[in-house]
Amino acid sequence: MSNAGYVRIAAILAAITALEVATYYVDLGALFLPSLLIMMAVKFYIVVSFFMHLRYESKMFSWVFYTGLFLAIVVYGIFLATFHFFS
Amino acid sequence: MAIIERSITSTEVFSVATPSSSLGALKRPVATTGWKSWLFTVDHKKLGIMYSAAALFFFIVGGLEAVLIRLQLAAPNGKILNADLYNQMFTMHATTMVFLFVMPMAAGLANYFIPLQIGARDVAFPRINAFSFWAFLFGGLFLNLSWFLGGAADGGWFMYAPNSGPVFSPSHGIDFWVLGLQITGIASLAGAVNLITTVLNMRAPGMKLMRMPIFTWMQLVVQFLLLFAVPVITVALFLLSFQRNFGATFFDVSAGADPLLWQHLFWIFGHPEVYILILPSFGVISEVLPVFSRKPLFGYPFVVFSGAAIGFVGWGVWAHHMFASGLGPVSVAVFSISTMAIAVPTGVKIVNWTMTLWGGKLEFTAAMKFAVGLIVLFTIGGLSGVTHSVAPSDTQQTDTYYIVAHFHYVLFGGAVFGLFSGFYYWWPKVFGKLLNEKLGTWNFWLMVIGMNMTFGPMHILGLQGQPRRMYQWTEARAGEGLFNFGFWNMFASIGSIVLSIGILLFLINIVITARNGKVAPLDPWDARSLEWMTSNPPKEHNFDSIPTISHLDEFFHRKYQEDASGQMVKVKTAEQVMKELEDNADAHIHMPSPSYWPIFLAAGLPVISFGVIYSIPIAIIGGVIVLFGCYGWSIEPSTAPDDDFDPPATTKDVVHVG
Amino acid sequence: MTTDSHTETDGAAHTSTGLSNNKLGMWLFLGSECLLFGGLISTYMLYRGRVGEGPRPSQVFDIPFTSVSSFVLLMSSLTMVLAVSAAHKGDDRNTYLWTTVTAILGATFVGGQVYEFTAFYNEGMGFTTSLFSSSFYVLTGFHGVHVTVGVIMLMSIVGIMKRSKVPGSKSETVEMIGLYWHFVDVVWIIIFTLIYLIPA
Ligand code: HEM
Ligand SMILES: [Cu+2]
Numbered sequence: 001m002s003n004a005g006y007v008r009i010a011a012i013l014a015a016i017t018a019l020e021v022a023t024y025y026v027d028l029g030a031l032f033l034p035s036l037l038i039m040m041a042v043k044f045y046i047v048v049s050f051f052m053h054l055r056y057e058s059k060m061f062s063w064v065f066y067t068g069l070f071l072a073i074v075v076y077g078i079f080l081a082t083f084h085f086f087s
Numbered sequence: 088m089a090i091i092e093r094s095i096t097s098t099e100v101f102s103v104a105t106p107s108s109s110l111g112a113l114k115r116p117v118a119t120t121g122w123k124s125w126l127f128t129v130d131h132k133k134l135g136i137m138y139s140a141a142a143l144f145f146f147i148v149g150g151l152e153a154v155l156i157r158l159q160l161a162a163p164n165g166k167i168l169n170a171d172l173y174n175q176m177f178t179m180h181a182t183t184m185v186f187l188f189v190m191p192m193a194a195g196l197a198n199y200f201i202p203l204q205i206g207a208r209d210v211a212f213p214r215i216n217a218f219s220f221w222a223f224l225f226g227g228l229f230l231n232l233s234w235f236l237g238g239a240a241d242g243g244w245f246m247y248a249p250n251s252g253p254v255f256s257p258s259h260g261i262d263f264w265v266l267g268l269q270i271t272g273i274a275s276l277a278g279a280v281n282l283i284t285t286v287l288n289m290r291a292p293g294m295k296l297m298r299m300p301i302f303t304w305m306q307l308v309v310q311f312l313l314l315f316a317v318p319v320i321t322v323a324l325f326l327l328s329f330q331r332n333f334g335a336t337f338f339d340v341s342a343g344a345d346p347l348l349w350q351h352l353f354w355i356f357g358h359p360e361v362y363i364l365i366l367p368s369f370g371v372i373s374e375v376l377p378v379f380s381r382k383p384l385f386g387y388p389f390v391v392f393s394g395a396a397i398g399f400v401g402w403g404v405w406a407h408h409m410f411a412s413g414l415g416p417v418s419v420a421v422f423s424i425s426t427m428a429i430a431v432p433t434g435v436k437i438v439n440w441t442m443t444l445w446g447g448k449l450e451f452t453a454a455m456k457f458a459v460g461l462i463v464l465f466t467i468g469g470l471s472g473v474t475h476s477v478a479p480s481d482t483q484q485t486d487t488y489y490i491v492a493h494f495h496y497v498l499f500g501g502a503v504f505g506l507f508s509g510f511y512y513w514w515p516k517v518f519g520k521l522l523n524e525k526l527g528t529w530n531f532w533l534m535v536i537g538m539n540m541t542f543g544p545m546h547i548l549g550l551q552g553q554p555r556r557m558y559q560w561t562e563a564r565a566g567e568g569l570f571n572f573g574f575w576n577m578f579a580s581i582g583s584i585v586l587s588i589g590i591l592l593f594l595i596n597i598v599i600t601a602r603n604g605k606v607a608p609l610d611p612w613d614a615r616s617l618e619w620m621t622s623n624p625p626k627e628h629n630f631d632s633i634p635t636i637s638h639l640d641e642f643f644h645r646k647y648q649e650d651a652s653g654q655m656v657k658v659k660t661a662e663q664v665m666k667e668l669e670d671n672a673d674a675h676i677h678m679p680s681p682s683y684w685p686i687f688l689a690a691g692l693p694v695i696s697f698g699v700i701y702s703i704p705i706a707i708i709g710g711v712i713v714l715f716g717c718y719g720w721s722i723e724p725s726t727a728p729d730d731d732f733d734p735p736a737t738t739k740d741v742v743h744v745g
Numbered sequence: 746m747t748t749d750s751h752t753e754t755d756g757a758a759h760t761s762t763g764l765s766n767n768k769l770g771m772w773l774f775l776g777s778e779c780l781l782f783g784g785l786i787s788t789y790m791l792y793r794g795r796v797g798e799g800p801r802p803s804q805v806f807d808i809p810f811t812s813v814s815s816f817v818l819l820m821s822s823l824t825m826v827l828a829v830s831a832a833h834k835g836d837d838r839n840t841y842l843w844t845t846v847t848a849i850l851g852a853t854f855v856g857g858q859v860y861e862f863t864a865f866y867n868e869g870m871g872f873t874t875s876l877f878s879s880s881f882y883v884l885t886g887f888h889g890v891h892v893t894v895g896v897i898m899l900m901s902i903v904g905i906m907k908r909s910k911v912p913g914s915k916s917e918t919v920e921m922i923g924l925y926w927h928f929v930d931v932v933w934i935i936i937f938t939l940i941y942l943i944p945a
Binding site for chain 2: 060064067068071074075078079081082083
Binding site for chain 2: 760761762764766769770773774776777778780781784785788791792795797872873875876879880883887901905911912913
């Protein structure tokens, strides 16, 4: 990817961050939580895919990394659920 | 460039770096003999031997602790240990056996045999490999230092709150425990990254994943488990450190904390950990059984996939250790069911091994005896495991000797028997001599009898209600008749002596074999996998030329071919197969060069830990050692540049090894 | 047969998958780090409401300030990727430049964190004040240590490169540090949302 491309991606990331911070000041009601989580996930995905080049690299790298991420989400999710965190 | 005169190795293909222009702060160590060649080595075989030797040492330590426990409980009102010492004894026994014996012993075998089994000349990161070993050793010694500095850890190997807090354990024992395990954790994590990369990246041409020997496969699963499970215990240990050393209250109920936090973190790590302990042994016997049955392993893909399935499902069952902690009915039901499910892939393996034996030309060498012993004893432990998976039944069993019986059948009857099978099988490979088979037979039978005498009665004791971790029992509570505590406790203690004698025979066997053991032929067992396709012990560079693999059980297929009637007949001897590799030998092989930095870097870790316990300035000194080590490490090339070699090699035909 | 596999120094040359050992090792390590930070975040989640006598999260968090420092860290990912891209082109000047800028941005972030911690402390939120405060400091402190290690690596690599002492491939070394750096940034993306923006 060209340097200009990287700058464009950084601009997108900055824009999402601005939106995230904006949710803090604007009342979104029921949309608040999902919108923040989605924006977080999108930023995560963009950095990992483009800045870390994971999209362009061998599938093997994606496998090992996303396996760790998946285990972390599922295992700690269940862990928090046993504490009734989500209810 | 200083060129040092040395004798050239027999095959004349292997050269050593000179100490001249290493870019590190110190000149490279180059000794190939003597203690320096061990201290600074990055050779996976030397490291494998050191791992195993250190593990064996800790096995003896942990074994002595166990005997003391059994002597204390042999009769009512035991007087050998007081309550405090008893707590330290069982805590350190378990910690030592799990973290300092079974894990590093398996790591030793992995180090030694994975590169050989996949046709590599070393691991992917040889210096990290050396670092892992030294970190494990220093961590283990650090942990045991607590015995001499005010008492060892005493909260049980799972170190639940509130026992882990300063109120119930004011000595520094648990601090040593936490930091020692933190160091061995770093060792395991570095080892996992290294070995996974090795298995994925360093395979010989043609060595597809589904052609890899099962031992390598099971180790791959284990290393993935370590990779993802170690950080979980790291978190738990850090939290505990902050509580004990810096005043946090993470597990302090009186400060509003939830004690289940620790239990969850510990067992999220802990259950994968039990598979970390058993899968290497499953791997070993999956190598041994086919060799001594003269048949290929039955259902190789099933064994591979069930191993991977165990590794995966093993992440979803941890709370079965917490059935009695008030998790709530939904959690209990879910974890109960997942635990029952995990018995399935385990059962698949047992079927595969049995079918491998079925119709084979069985040859009961010591290695084979231990392998079959594993199948039988592990099955007993697996069955009691299934009884714990039923939560209502487990609430009766938990914290009784019934649990102690279960995990000793799976760990001793399973993990340890598998390791012993590996010792007898691979000894000639590593040391060039065969362990004495006759002593091996005695060794085996005394261990089988001793282990069943010791742990069998614990099922009865547990169901009778004898609690775990009880430092004395009294006549008044012993009961009567066949299920009398007194009789079975004494029986178990006698069993532990029988078991110890069995293990002692193994140690004697080592000495006898070293003195005047039979020199092993090239291929003593008519084996099937690649590690046997090189000399005994293997050359420093493992293979003169890297073999190209076209089969599962490559070595077997080079020796045997199908005749007209479809029978496998021997067409080549092992010597002939070896000769073919030698004839194509690579001209110059540059092995990774020894380095000071791994041991240096690892030595900083216990210094830091010591400082955390006693005084922060010491920790800072440790930090400086680590930082300095990192710099030295990162500017030193792992393999010396070509012109640093003697003879200096500038030709294109130099082969570099990781 | 000649296999030239300078493992540990230069990457992808002749491994069985064709992938660089170093990169594979790094991705494995990062996969493992997910479970480390996951554990710390979950602990925080469990304890964020347990403030005892101390301040509640919403009473101490200074969202505008943290937004700015988050933005600084995010932009350091851009400069990092520019450094890596320059290194791949063999453009030493820009490699040094962007690596140095990344280190400065990282140091700014750490400085911000130190400032933030001091401010919290002055508002009565010490490390041992409550379960919330302990778990907050452990989580963000761990992240801060990761950033600091990254800054040290970035500064060191500039020094080592200038003396041309990098064993093996220069660009891969920079790329490796880059992977680590971006990961640390990604963790902050999560922390910023889950810890700061979503109220307890
Ligand atoms: C068939 C598969 C297995 C099942 C269903 C199973 C089930 C269980 C359950 C439910 C417990 C908790 C009992 C309690 O504390 O109340 C337990 C404890 C334990 N299991 Fe297993 N298990 C199995 C295999 C293994 C294996 C392969 C190992 C290790 C090699 C192992 C090692 C342990 C240990 C060490 C404990 C005790 C932990 C402690 O309290 O200190 N288990 N098992
Ligand atoms: Cu378990």
